[in-house]
Amino acid sequence: MKKVKLRVPATVANLVCGFDILGMAIHEPYDEMEIKLLDTPEIIIRHIDSFGLPQEPSKNVAGVVLQKIQEHLKLTKGFEAVIRKHIKPGSGLGSSAASAAGAAFGANILLKNILSKDEIIHFAMFGEELASGVRHADNIAPCIYGGITLVKSTQPIDIIPLNAPDLFVTAVHPQVEVKTSDSRQILKKSITLKSAVEQWGNIAGLVAGIQKNDFPLIGRSLNDVIIEPIRSILIPKFDEVKLKSLDLGALGGGISGSGPSIFMLAEKRDIAEKIAHLMKSVYDEIGIESYTYVSKINPTGIKIIEEA
Protein backbone atom coordinates (compact mmCIF):
# COMPACT_ATOMS: atom_id res chain seq x y z
CA MET A 1 0.00 0.00 0.00
CA LYS A 2 1.27 3.41 -0.99
CA LYS A 3 -1.49 5.82 -0.11
CA VAL A 4 -4.30 6.22 2.38
CA LYS A 5 -7.07 8.79 2.56
CA LEU A 6 -8.54 9.58 5.95
CA ARG A 7 -11.41 11.49 7.51
CA VAL A 8 -10.07 12.79 10.81
CA PRO A 9 -12.70 14.12 13.21
CA ALA A 10 -12.83 17.09 15.54
CA THR A 11 -12.76 16.32 19.26
CA VAL A 12 -14.08 17.99 22.39
CA ALA A 13 -11.66 17.85 25.31
CA ASN A 14 -12.38 18.31 29.03
CA LEU A 15 -16.13 17.66 28.84
CA VAL A 16 -16.96 20.21 31.52
CA CYS A 17 -16.05 18.54 34.84
CA GLY A 18 -13.51 16.21 33.18
CA PHE A 19 -10.74 18.82 32.94
CA ASP A 20 -7.54 17.33 31.54
CA ILE A 21 -8.86 13.74 31.56
CA LEU A 22 -11.88 13.31 29.26
CA GLY A 23 -12.35 13.80 25.53
CA MET A 24 -14.96 12.97 22.90
CA ALA A 25 -14.89 12.49 19.14
CA ILE A 26 -17.60 14.09 17.01
CA HIS A 27 -18.40 13.77 13.29
CA GLU A 28 -18.41 17.43 12.28
CA PRO A 29 -16.14 19.21 11.50
CA TYR A 30 -13.42 16.90 10.20
CA ASP A 31 -10.15 17.16 8.28
CA GLU A 32 -9.31 15.24 5.11
CA MET A 33 -5.82 13.82 5.01
CA GLU A 34 -4.00 11.84 2.39
CA ILE A 35 -0.78 10.16 3.48
CA LYS A 36 1.59 8.64 0.95
CA LEU A 37 4.64 6.45 1.43
CA LEU A 38 7.60 7.80 -0.57
CA ASP A 39 10.59 5.87 -1.87
CA THR A 40 12.86 8.71 -0.81
CA PRO A 41 13.35 9.68 2.83
CA GLU A 42 11.72 13.09 2.51
CA ILE A 43 8.84 14.35 4.64
CA ILE A 44 6.58 16.61 2.59
CA ILE A 45 3.60 18.49 3.96
CA ARG A 46 1.11 20.10 1.62
CA HIS A 47 -1.77 22.09 2.99
CA ILE A 48 -4.84 22.95 1.01
CA ASP A 49 -6.39 25.98 2.75
CA SER A 50 -3.49 26.15 5.16
CA PHE A 51 -4.91 28.82 7.54
CA GLY A 52 -1.37 30.15 7.61
CA LEU A 53 0.00 26.92 9.12
CA PRO A 54 3.68 26.29 8.34
CA GLN A 55 4.45 23.60 5.78
CA GLU A 56 8.04 23.04 6.85
CA PRO A 57 7.94 19.52 8.37
CA SER A 58 9.80 20.36 11.58
CA LYS A 59 7.39 23.24 12.25
CA ASN A 60 4.26 21.40 11.17
CA VAL A 61 2.20 19.28 13.57
CA ALA A 62 1.77 16.40 11.10
CA GLY A 63 5.37 16.86 9.96
CA VAL A 64 7.00 16.31 13.34
CA VAL A 65 4.85 13.25 13.95
CA LEU A 66 5.94 11.70 10.66
CA GLN A 67 9.58 12.65 11.37
CA LYS A 68 9.45 10.99 14.80
CA ILE A 69 7.98 7.79 13.35
CA GLN A 70 10.56 7.75 10.55
CA GLU A 71 13.36 8.34 13.04
CA HIS A 72 12.15 5.79 15.59
CA LEU A 73 11.66 3.02 13.02
CA LYS A 74 14.85 3.96 11.12
CA LEU A 75 12.89 4.09 7.86
CA THR A 76 14.64 4.68 4.56
CA LYS A 77 11.31 5.76 3.10
CA GLY A 78 9.54 9.07 3.58
CA PHE A 79 5.99 10.40 3.73
CA GLU A 80 3.94 13.00 2.00
CA ALA A 81 0.85 14.38 3.70
CA VAL A 82 -1.78 16.37 1.88
CA ILE A 83 -4.04 18.04 4.40
CA ARG A 84 -7.33 19.76 3.77
CA LYS A 85 -8.22 21.31 7.08
CA HIS A 86 -11.80 22.07 8.00
CA ILE A 87 -11.21 22.12 11.77
CA LYS A 88 -9.97 25.63 12.32
CA PRO A 89 -6.74 26.13 14.26
CA GLY A 90 -7.44 27.79 17.60
CA SER A 91 -11.07 26.69 17.66
CA GLY A 92 -10.77 24.43 20.70
CA LEU A 93 -12.08 21.54 18.61
CA GLY A 94 -8.85 19.57 18.42
CA SER A 95 -7.43 20.96 15.19
CA SER A 96 -3.79 20.19 16.00
CA ALA A 97 -4.76 16.80 17.45
CA ALA A 98 -6.49 15.89 14.18
CA SER A 99 -3.36 16.67 12.13
CA ALA A 100 -1.15 14.80 14.59
CA ALA A 101 -3.41 11.79 15.06
CA GLY A 102 -4.17 11.55 11.34
CA ALA A 103 -0.46 11.58 10.47
CA ALA A 104 0.39 8.83 12.98
CA PHE A 105 -2.68 6.77 12.13
CA GLY A 106 -2.08 7.03 8.38
CA ALA A 107 1.63 6.25 8.61
CA ASN A 108 0.82 3.17 10.66
CA ILE A 109 -1.53 1.84 7.99
CA LEU A 110 1.12 2.38 5.31
CA LEU A 111 3.58 0.53 7.59
CA LYS A 112 1.18 -2.45 7.83
CA ASN A 113 -0.01 -1.73 11.37
CA ILE A 114 3.39 -1.95 12.94
CA LEU A 115 2.28 0.29 15.82
CA SER A 116 -0.17 -0.35 18.68
CA LYS A 117 -2.87 2.23 19.44
CA ASP A 118 -0.85 3.46 22.40
CA GLU A 119 2.21 3.87 20.16
CA ILE A 120 0.15 5.84 17.65
CA ILE A 121 -0.89 8.09 20.55
CA HIS A 122 2.72 8.32 21.74
CA PHE A 123 3.90 9.64 18.38
CA ALA A 124 0.88 11.90 17.85
CA MET A 125 1.62 13.63 21.16
CA PHE A 126 4.78 15.12 19.61
CA GLY A 127 2.43 17.12 17.39
CA GLU A 128 0.54 18.44 20.40
CA GLU A 129 3.84 19.36 22.01
CA LEU A 130 4.73 21.43 18.96
CA ALA A 131 1.31 23.09 18.90
CA SER A 132 0.88 23.91 22.58
CA GLY A 133 4.05 22.98 24.43
CA VAL A 134 2.27 20.17 26.28
CA ARG A 135 2.36 16.48 25.32
CA HIS A 136 -1.28 15.83 26.18
CA ALA A 137 -3.63 13.22 24.73
CA ASP A 138 -7.03 14.69 25.63
CA ASN A 139 -7.94 15.19 21.96
CA ILE A 140 -5.67 12.61 20.36
CA ALA A 141 -7.10 9.71 22.36
CA PRO A 142 -10.76 10.15 21.28
CA CYS A 143 -9.58 10.87 17.71
CA ILE A 144 -7.83 7.47 17.65
CA TYR A 145 -10.25 5.41 19.77
CA GLY A 146 -13.53 7.17 18.94
CA GLY A 147 -16.31 7.76 21.44
CA ILE A 148 -15.41 9.16 24.82
CA THR A 149 -12.00 8.41 26.29
CA LEU A 150 -10.44 8.78 29.70
CA VAL A 151 -6.76 9.71 29.69
CA LYS A 152 -5.77 8.25 33.04
CA SER A 153 -2.10 8.91 32.42
CA THR A 154 0.23 9.87 29.58
CA GLN A 155 3.39 8.63 31.31
CA PRO A 156 2.92 5.72 30.87
CA ILE A 157 0.11 6.00 28.34
CA ASP A 158 -3.05 4.66 30.00
CA ILE A 159 -6.16 5.36 27.94
CA ILE A 160 -9.56 3.96 28.93
CA PRO A 161 -12.09 3.94 26.09
CA LEU A 162 -15.57 4.60 27.46
CA ASN A 163 -18.94 4.22 25.76
CA ALA A 164 -20.13 6.44 22.94
CA PRO A 165 -23.65 7.38 24.09
CA ASP A 166 -26.16 7.86 21.29
CA LEU A 167 -26.30 11.65 21.67
CA PHE A 168 -26.13 14.67 19.41
CA VAL A 169 -23.45 17.29 19.84
CA THR A 170 -23.87 20.91 18.84
CA ALA A 171 -20.68 22.96 18.70
CA VAL A 172 -20.29 26.65 18.04
CA HIS A 173 -17.00 28.30 17.15
CA PRO A 174 -17.26 32.05 17.63
CA GLN A 175 -14.53 33.89 15.76
CA VAL A 176 -12.65 35.25 18.75
CA GLU A 177 -9.17 34.32 19.79
CA VAL A 178 -8.53 32.54 23.11
CA LYS A 179 -4.91 31.52 23.54
CA THR A 180 -4.49 28.13 25.22
CA SER A 181 -1.64 29.60 27.24
CA ASP A 182 -3.90 32.44 28.51
CA SER A 183 -6.75 30.09 29.36
CA ARG A 184 -4.31 27.93 31.32
CA GLN A 185 -2.62 30.81 33.09
CA ILE A 186 -5.80 32.29 34.52
CA LEU A 187 -6.59 29.07 36.37
CA LYS A 188 -5.92 29.06 40.09
CA LYS A 189 -3.07 26.81 41.19
CA SER A 190 -4.93 25.74 44.31
CA ILE A 191 -8.59 24.98 44.94
CA THR A 192 -10.67 24.16 48.01
CA LEU A 193 -11.06 20.52 49.02
CA LYS A 194 -14.81 21.15 49.17
CA SER A 195 -15.01 22.19 45.51
CA ALA A 196 -12.72 19.30 44.52
CA VAL A 197 -15.07 16.82 46.22
CA GLU A 198 -18.03 18.33 44.39
CA GLN A 199 -16.10 18.09 41.12
CA TRP A 200 -15.15 14.45 41.57
CA GLY A 201 -18.76 13.61 42.45
CA ASN A 202 -19.69 15.10 39.08
CA ILE A 203 -16.91 13.23 37.27
CA ALA A 204 -17.91 9.94 38.88
CA GLY A 205 -21.52 10.65 37.90
CA LEU A 206 -20.53 11.53 34.35
CA VAL A 207 -18.47 8.36 33.85
CA ALA A 208 -21.26 6.26 35.41
CA GLY A 209 -23.82 7.98 33.17
CA ILE A 210 -21.70 7.37 30.06
CA GLN A 211 -21.24 3.70 30.91
CA LYS A 212 -24.90 3.16 31.87
CA ASN A 213 -26.27 5.25 28.96
CA ASP A 214 -28.15 7.20 31.62
CA PHE A 215 -28.72 10.50 29.80
CA PRO A 216 -30.34 12.43 32.69
CA LEU A 217 -27.38 11.43 34.88
CA ILE A 218 -24.98 12.66 32.19
CA GLY A 219 -26.92 15.92 32.13
CA ARG A 220 -26.86 16.57 35.86
CA SER A 221 -23.19 15.59 36.08
CA LEU A 222 -22.08 18.11 33.45
CA ASN A 223 -21.25 20.69 36.09
CA ASP A 224 -17.88 22.29 36.59
CA VAL A 225 -17.37 24.34 39.74
CA ILE A 226 -13.63 24.83 39.22
CA ILE A 227 -12.53 25.56 35.64
CA GLU A 228 -15.60 26.86 33.82
CA PRO A 229 -16.36 29.78 36.17
CA ILE A 230 -12.88 31.13 35.42
CA ARG A 231 -12.30 30.22 31.78
CA SER A 232 -15.75 31.20 30.61
CA ILE A 233 -14.84 34.83 31.28
CA LEU A 234 -12.67 34.68 28.13
CA ILE A 235 -15.60 33.60 25.94
CA PRO A 236 -18.12 36.31 25.04
CA LYS A 237 -21.76 35.38 25.77
CA PHE A 238 -20.82 32.03 27.30
CA ASP A 239 -23.44 32.16 30.05
CA GLU A 240 -26.18 33.26 27.70
CA VAL A 241 -25.38 30.48 25.20
CA LYS A 242 -25.33 27.89 27.97
CA LEU A 243 -28.51 28.96 29.73
CA LYS A 244 -30.50 29.33 26.52
CA SER A 245 -29.26 25.94 25.26
CA LEU A 246 -30.43 24.30 28.49
CA ASP A 247 -33.79 26.05 28.07
CA LEU A 248 -34.06 24.51 24.60
CA GLY A 249 -33.52 21.03 26.06
CA ALA A 250 -29.75 20.51 26.04
CA LEU A 251 -28.65 17.86 28.55
CA GLY A 252 -25.65 20.01 29.38
CA GLY A 253 -22.42 21.24 27.93
CA GLY A 254 -19.71 23.82 28.32
CA ILE A 255 -16.38 24.96 26.94
CA SER A 256 -14.80 22.73 24.30
CA GLY A 257 -11.15 22.26 25.19
CA SER A 258 -9.91 25.63 26.33
CA GLY A 259 -12.37 27.45 24.07
CA PRO A 260 -13.56 29.55 22.44
CA SER A 261 -15.86 26.83 21.05
CA ILE A 262 -18.82 25.76 23.18
CA PHE A 263 -20.52 22.37 22.91
CA MET A 264 -23.90 21.08 24.03
CA LEU A 265 -25.30 17.54 24.20
CA ALA A 266 -28.87 16.70 23.28
CA GLU A 267 -30.92 13.54 22.84
CA LYS A 268 -32.70 14.56 19.62
CA ARG A 269 -31.46 16.03 16.36
CA ASP A 270 -34.16 18.71 16.23
CA ILE A 271 -33.10 20.03 19.64
CA ALA A 272 -29.45 19.99 18.58
CA GLU A 273 -30.38 21.97 15.44
CA LYS A 274 -32.37 24.49 17.46
CA ILE A 275 -29.39 24.95 19.76
CA ALA A 276 -27.13 25.59 16.75
CA HIS A 277 -29.57 28.22 15.50
CA LEU A 278 -29.71 29.86 18.93
CA MET A 279 -25.92 29.90 19.25
CA LYS A 280 -25.52 31.55 15.87
CA SER A 281 -28.13 34.19 16.62
CA VAL A 282 -26.51 35.09 19.96
CA TYR A 283 -23.21 35.81 18.20
CA ASP A 284 -24.87 37.46 15.20
CA GLU A 285 -26.49 39.91 17.59
CA ILE A 286 -23.14 41.19 18.83
CA GLY A 287 -21.51 41.09 15.42
CA ILE A 288 -19.24 38.08 16.03
CA GLU A 289 -19.08 35.64 13.15
CA SER A 290 -19.56 32.02 14.19
CA TYR A 291 -19.62 28.52 12.76
CA THR A 292 -21.92 25.83 14.12
CA TYR A 293 -21.73 22.06 13.74
CA VAL A 294 -24.32 19.42 14.55
CA SER A 295 -23.40 15.74 14.58
CA LYS A 296 -23.56 12.64 16.74
CA ILE A 297 -20.84 11.49 19.10
CA ASN A 298 -18.45 9.68 16.76
CA PRO A 299 -18.03 6.12 18.05
CA THR A 300 -15.13 5.10 15.81
CA GLY A 301 -12.81 8.10 15.40
CA ILE A 302 -10.62 8.36 12.32
CA LYS A 303 -12.19 6.76 9.26
CA ILE A 304 -10.33 5.26 6.30
CA ILE A 305 -11.89 6.63 3.09
CA GLU A 306 -9.60 5.05 0.51
CA GLU A 307 -6.53 2.83 0.39
CA ALA A 308 -4.41 2.32 -2.70
Added chain:
Amino acid sequence: MKKVKLRVPATVANLVCGFDILGMAIHEPYDEMEIKLLDTPEIIIRHIDSFGLPQEPSKNVAGVVLQKIQEHLKLTKGFEAVIRKHIKPGSGLGSSAASAAGAAFGANILLKNILSKDEIIHFAMFGEELASGVRHADNIAPCIYGGITLVKSTQPIDIIPLNAPDLFVTAVHPQVEVKTSDSRQILKKSITLKSAVEQWGNIAGLVAGIQKNDFPLIGRSLNDVIIEPIRSILIPKFDEVKLKSLDLGALGGGISGSGPSIFMLAEKRDIAEKIAHLMKSVYDEIGIESYTYVSKINPTGIKIIEEA
Protein backbone atom coordinates in the same frame (compact mmCIF):
# COMPACT_ATOMS: atom_id res chain seq x y z
CA MET B 1 -46.68 -7.77 59.77
CA LYS B 2 -45.46 -7.05 63.28
CA LYS B 3 -41.80 -8.00 63.30
CA VAL B 4 -38.86 -8.19 60.95
CA LYS B 5 -35.39 -9.58 61.49
CA LEU B 6 -32.55 -8.13 59.44
CA ARG B 7 -28.92 -8.76 58.68
CA VAL B 8 -27.37 -5.32 58.24
CA PRO B 9 -23.92 -5.29 56.66
CA ALA B 10 -20.79 -3.31 57.34
CA THR B 11 -19.79 -0.79 54.69
CA VAL B 12 -16.54 0.73 53.47
CA ALA B 13 -16.80 4.44 52.69
CA ASN B 14 -14.50 6.60 50.55
CA LEU B 15 -12.86 3.74 48.63
CA VAL B 16 -9.46 5.43 48.50
CA CYS B 17 -9.76 8.12 45.80
CA GLY B 18 -13.56 8.34 46.23
CA PHE B 19 -13.41 10.55 49.33
CA ASP B 20 -16.90 11.59 50.45
CA ILE B 21 -18.64 10.12 47.40
CA LEU B 22 -18.18 6.34 47.15
CA GLY B 23 -19.14 3.48 49.46
CA MET B 24 -19.32 -0.31 49.28
CA ALA B 25 -21.30 -2.95 51.17
CA ILE B 26 -19.52 -6.10 52.38
CA HIS B 27 -20.85 -9.28 53.97
CA GLU B 28 -18.71 -9.43 57.10
CA PRO B 29 -19.09 -8.12 59.76
CA TYR B 30 -22.84 -7.46 60.04
CA ASP B 31 -25.34 -6.47 62.72
CA GLU B 32 -28.50 -8.37 63.57
CA MET B 33 -31.55 -6.21 64.10
CA GLU B 34 -35.09 -7.08 64.99
CA ILE B 35 -37.64 -4.30 64.55
CA LYS B 36 -41.17 -4.65 65.96
CA LEU B 37 -44.24 -2.51 65.42
CA LEU B 38 -45.84 -1.61 68.77
CA ASP B 39 -49.45 -0.73 69.42
CA THR B 40 -48.36 2.04 71.75
CA PRO B 41 -46.40 5.09 70.53
CA GLU B 42 -43.23 4.23 72.42
CA ILE B 43 -39.77 3.89 70.85
CA ILE B 44 -37.77 1.23 72.67
CA ILE B 45 -34.14 0.38 71.92
CA ARG B 46 -32.59 -2.74 73.36
CA HIS B 47 -28.95 -3.50 72.75
CA ILE B 48 -27.42 -6.91 73.22
CA ASP B 49 -23.66 -6.32 73.63
CA SER B 50 -24.19 -2.58 73.60
CA PHE B 51 -20.51 -1.50 73.48
CA GLY B 52 -21.60 1.24 75.84
CA LEU B 53 -23.98 2.75 73.31
CA PRO B 54 -26.88 4.72 74.86
CA GLN B 55 -30.30 3.05 74.79
CA GLU B 56 -32.31 6.22 75.30
CA PRO B 57 -34.04 6.66 71.92
CA SER B 58 -33.18 10.32 71.41
CA LYS B 59 -29.50 9.55 72.03
CA ASN B 60 -29.45 6.31 70.04
CA VAL B 61 -28.73 6.21 66.32
CA ALA B 62 -31.55 3.74 65.56
CA GLY B 63 -33.76 5.54 68.06
CA VAL B 64 -33.65 8.95 66.41
CA VAL B 65 -34.31 7.41 63.01
CA LEU B 66 -37.43 5.64 64.30
CA GLN B 67 -38.55 8.82 66.07
CA LYS B 68 -38.17 10.87 62.89
CA ILE B 69 -40.18 8.33 60.87
CA GLN B 70 -42.88 8.18 63.54
CA GLU B 71 -43.04 11.96 63.68
CA HIS B 72 -43.05 12.50 59.93
CA LEU B 73 -45.78 9.93 59.26
CA LYS B 74 -47.76 10.99 62.35
CA LEU B 75 -47.90 7.37 63.51
CA THR B 76 -49.91 6.40 66.57
CA LYS B 77 -47.84 3.21 66.77
CA GLY B 78 -44.31 2.82 68.08
CA PHE B 79 -41.27 0.64 67.41
CA GLU B 80 -39.02 -1.62 69.38
CA ALA B 81 -35.55 -2.35 68.05
CA VAL B 82 -33.43 -5.17 69.40
CA ILE B 83 -29.88 -4.74 68.15
CA ARG B 84 -27.05 -7.22 68.32
CA LYS B 85 -24.06 -5.29 67.11
CA HIS B 86 -21.07 -7.04 65.61
CA ILE B 87 -19.80 -4.01 63.70
CA LYS B 88 -17.81 -2.21 66.35
CA PRO B 89 -18.49 1.47 66.92
CA GLY B 90 -15.52 3.57 65.87
CA SER B 91 -14.18 0.89 63.52
CA GLY B 92 -14.65 2.87 60.32
CA LEU B 93 -16.80 0.05 58.98
CA GLY B 94 -20.12 1.89 59.06
CA SER B 95 -21.34 0.85 62.50
CA SER B 96 -23.63 3.85 63.02
CA ALA B 97 -24.83 3.65 59.42
CA ALA B 98 -25.84 0.01 59.95
CA SER B 99 -27.97 0.91 62.98
CA ALA B 100 -29.50 3.88 61.20
CA ALA B 101 -30.11 2.15 57.88
CA GLY B 102 -31.41 -1.01 59.56
CA ALA B 103 -33.89 0.98 61.63
CA ALA B 104 -35.24 2.90 58.63
CA PHE B 105 -35.28 -0.16 56.37
CA GLY B 106 -37.02 -2.31 58.99
CA ALA B 107 -39.61 0.33 59.88
CA ASN B 108 -40.43 0.72 56.19
CA ILE B 109 -41.13 -3.00 55.84
CA LEU B 110 -43.42 -2.92 58.86
CA LEU B 111 -45.16 0.09 57.29
CA LYS B 112 -45.76 -1.88 54.06
CA ASN B 113 -43.08 -0.14 52.00
CA ILE B 114 -44.54 3.29 52.36
CA LEU B 115 -41.11 4.87 51.80
CA SER B 116 -38.93 5.05 48.68
CA LYS B 117 -35.26 4.08 48.90
CA ASP B 118 -34.31 7.74 48.88
CA GLU B 119 -36.72 8.42 51.75
CA ILE B 120 -35.23 5.53 53.72
CA ILE B 121 -31.84 7.17 53.18
CA HIS B 122 -33.25 10.56 54.15
CA PHE B 123 -34.42 9.25 57.53
CA ALA B 124 -31.33 7.11 58.15
CA MET B 125 -29.13 10.19 57.73
CA PHE B 126 -30.57 11.57 61.00
CA GLY B 127 -28.75 8.68 62.70
CA GLU B 128 -25.46 9.67 61.06
CA GLU B 129 -26.05 13.23 62.16
CA LEU B 130 -26.41 12.07 65.76
CA ALA B 131 -23.29 9.89 65.52
CA SER B 132 -20.92 12.27 63.77
CA GLY B 133 -22.60 15.65 63.39
CA VAL B 134 -22.76 15.23 59.60
CA ARG B 135 -25.80 14.07 57.62
CA HIS B 136 -23.81 12.02 55.15
CA ALA B 137 -24.90 8.95 53.17
CA ASP B 138 -21.53 7.42 52.25
CA ASN B 139 -22.21 4.31 54.36
CA ILE B 140 -26.00 4.37 54.43
CA ALA B 141 -26.35 4.32 50.63
CA PRO B 142 -24.39 1.08 50.04
CA CYS B 143 -26.08 -0.47 53.10
CA ILE B 144 -29.50 0.17 51.51
CA TYR B 145 -28.65 -0.37 47.82
CA GLY B 146 -25.88 -2.97 48.13
CA GLY B 147 -22.80 -3.07 45.94
CA ILE B 148 -20.91 0.12 45.35
CA THR B 149 -22.79 3.41 45.40
CA LEU B 150 -21.99 6.94 44.34
CA VAL B 151 -23.45 9.66 46.54
CA LYS B 152 -23.64 12.45 44.00
CA SER B 153 -25.53 14.69 46.37
CA THR B 154 -27.42 14.51 49.65
CA GLN B 155 -29.37 17.73 49.12
CA PRO B 156 -31.33 16.65 47.15
CA ILE B 157 -30.58 12.95 47.63
CA ASP B 158 -29.00 11.68 44.40
CA ILE B 159 -27.59 8.18 44.78
CA ILE B 160 -26.19 6.27 41.80
CA PRO B 161 -25.95 2.52 42.37
CA LEU B 162 -22.89 1.13 40.56
CA ASN B 163 -21.94 -2.48 39.86
CA ALA B 164 -20.90 -4.93 42.53
CA PRO B 165 -17.72 -6.44 41.04
CA ASP B 166 -17.13 -10.08 41.94
CA LEU B 167 -14.24 -9.31 44.30
CA PHE B 168 -13.17 -10.30 47.79
CA VAL B 169 -12.72 -7.71 50.50
CA THR B 170 -10.36 -8.14 53.43
CA ALA B 171 -10.82 -5.70 56.29
CA VAL B 172 -8.75 -5.32 59.41
CA HIS B 173 -9.85 -3.37 62.44
CA PRO B 174 -6.88 -2.62 64.68
CA GLN B 175 -7.96 -1.73 68.20
CA VAL B 176 -6.84 1.88 68.20
CA GLU B 177 -9.04 4.91 68.41
CA VAL B 178 -9.26 7.38 65.52
CA LYS B 179 -11.88 10.05 66.10
CA THR B 180 -13.76 10.97 62.93
CA SER B 181 -13.51 14.61 63.97
CA ASP B 182 -9.71 14.36 64.27
CA SER B 183 -9.34 12.60 60.94
CA ARG B 184 -11.43 15.32 59.32
CA GLN B 185 -9.65 18.20 61.04
CA ILE B 186 -6.17 17.19 59.90
CA LEU B 187 -7.19 17.44 56.24
CA LYS B 188 -6.01 20.50 54.38
CA LYS B 189 -8.78 22.90 53.37
CA SER B 190 -7.14 23.61 50.05
CA ILE B 191 -5.29 21.39 47.60
CA THR B 192 -3.37 21.94 44.38
CA LEU B 193 -5.27 21.79 41.09
CA LYS B 194 -2.60 19.38 39.85
CA SER B 195 -3.31 16.85 42.61
CA ALA B 196 -7.07 17.31 42.14
CA VAL B 197 -6.73 16.47 38.44
CA GLU B 198 -4.74 13.35 39.30
CA GLN B 199 -7.39 12.38 41.84
CA TRP B 200 -10.28 12.78 39.44
CA GLY B 201 -8.43 10.76 36.82
CA ASN B 202 -8.29 7.99 39.40
CA ILE B 203 -11.96 8.37 40.34
CA ALA B 204 -13.00 8.30 36.68
CA GLY B 205 -10.82 5.18 36.23
CA LEU B 206 -12.29 3.54 39.32
CA VAL B 207 -15.91 4.14 38.25
CA ALA B 208 -15.11 2.96 34.71
CA GLY B 209 -13.37 -0.14 36.14
CA ILE B 210 -16.33 -0.91 38.40
CA GLN B 211 -18.82 -0.57 35.53
CA LYS B 212 -16.68 -2.54 33.07
CA ASN B 213 -15.65 -5.21 35.62
CA ASP B 214 -12.08 -4.36 34.65
CA PHE B 215 -10.20 -5.52 37.76
CA PRO B 216 -6.70 -4.34 36.74
CA LEU B 217 -8.19 -0.89 36.03
CA ILE B 218 -9.84 -0.90 39.46
CA GLY B 219 -6.47 -1.79 40.94
CA ARG B 220 -4.47 0.95 39.27
CA SER B 221 -7.18 3.53 40.01
CA LEU B 222 -7.17 2.87 43.76
CA ASN B 223 -4.73 5.68 44.38
CA ASP B 224 -5.34 8.63 46.63
CA VAL B 225 -2.87 11.50 46.45
CA ILE B 226 -4.89 13.83 48.68
CA ILE B 227 -6.54 12.22 51.72
CA GLU B 228 -4.62 9.01 52.39
CA PRO B 229 -1.15 10.57 52.72
CA ILE B 230 -2.53 12.69 55.59
CA ARG B 231 -5.04 10.42 57.29
CA SER B 232 -2.86 7.33 57.21
CA ILE B 233 -0.56 9.00 59.73
CA LEU B 234 -3.25 8.31 62.37
CA ILE B 235 -3.24 4.57 61.66
CA PRO B 236 -0.29 2.60 62.98
CA LYS B 237 1.48 0.43 60.40
CA PHE B 238 -0.77 1.62 57.57
CA ASP B 239 2.00 1.74 54.96
CA GLU B 240 3.35 -1.67 55.93
CA VAL B 241 -0.10 -3.28 55.78
CA LYS B 242 -0.79 -1.71 52.40
CA LEU B 243 2.55 -2.55 50.78
CA LYS B 244 2.59 -6.13 52.04
CA SER B 245 -1.01 -6.66 50.93
CA LEU B 246 -0.13 -5.48 47.42
CA ASP B 247 2.85 -7.83 47.48
CA LEU B 248 0.48 -10.69 48.28
CA GLY B 249 -1.64 -9.83 45.24
CA ALA B 250 -4.20 -7.31 46.48
CA LEU B 251 -5.62 -5.20 43.64
CA GLY B 252 -5.51 -2.20 45.93
CA GLY B 253 -7.13 -0.74 49.00
CA GLY B 254 -6.72 1.82 51.73
CA ILE B 255 -8.42 3.37 54.72
CA SER B 256 -11.99 2.27 55.37
CA GLY B 257 -14.06 5.39 56.06
CA SER B 258 -11.93 7.57 58.28
CA GLY B 259 -10.21 4.57 59.82
CA PRO B 260 -8.72 2.92 61.71
CA SER B 261 -9.90 -0.07 59.65
CA ILE B 262 -8.05 -0.84 56.44
CA PHE B 263 -9.54 -2.74 53.50
CA MET B 264 -8.03 -4.52 50.52
CA LEU B 265 -9.63 -5.94 47.36
CA ALA B 266 -8.54 -9.21 45.81
CA GLU B 267 -9.76 -11.44 42.99
CA LYS B 268 -9.38 -14.77 44.81
CA ARG B 269 -10.45 -15.95 48.24
CA ASP B 270 -7.06 -17.52 49.05
CA ILE B 271 -5.31 -14.19 48.45
CA ALA B 272 -7.90 -12.37 50.57
CA GLU B 273 -7.30 -14.90 53.38
CA LYS B 274 -3.53 -14.50 53.12
CA ILE B 275 -3.96 -10.74 53.37
CA ALA B 276 -6.08 -11.17 56.52
CA HIS B 277 -3.36 -13.33 58.04
CA LEU B 278 -0.69 -10.78 57.13
CA MET B 279 -2.70 -7.89 58.57
CA LYS B 280 -3.21 -9.70 61.84
CA SER B 281 0.45 -10.61 62.16
CA VAL B 282 1.56 -7.00 61.53
CA TYR B 283 -0.58 -5.81 64.45
CA ASP B 284 0.26 -8.82 66.66
CA GLU B 285 3.92 -7.89 66.28
CA ILE B 286 3.40 -4.49 67.87
CA GLY B 287 0.94 -5.74 70.47
CA ILE B 288 -2.20 -4.20 68.97
CA GLU B 289 -5.22 -6.47 69.01
CA SER B 290 -7.03 -6.64 65.67
CA TYR B 291 -10.05 -8.22 64.02
CA THR B 292 -10.03 -9.30 60.41
CA TYR B 293 -12.93 -10.02 58.09
CA VAL B 294 -12.94 -11.68 54.68
CA SER B 295 -16.03 -11.58 52.47
CA LYS B 296 -17.20 -10.66 49.00
CA ILE B 297 -18.58 -7.30 47.98
CA ASN B 298 -22.21 -7.55 49.09
CA PRO B 299 -24.40 -6.92 46.04
CA THR B 300 -27.73 -6.59 47.84
CA GLY B 301 -27.14 -4.79 51.15
CA ILE B 302 -29.52 -5.34 54.06
CA LYS B 303 -31.03 -8.81 54.03
CA ILE B 304 -34.40 -9.81 55.48
CA ILE B 305 -33.90 -12.92 57.62
CA GLU B 306 -37.41 -13.35 59.00
CA GLU B 307 -40.77 -11.63 58.80
CA ALA B 308 -43.67 -12.39 61.12
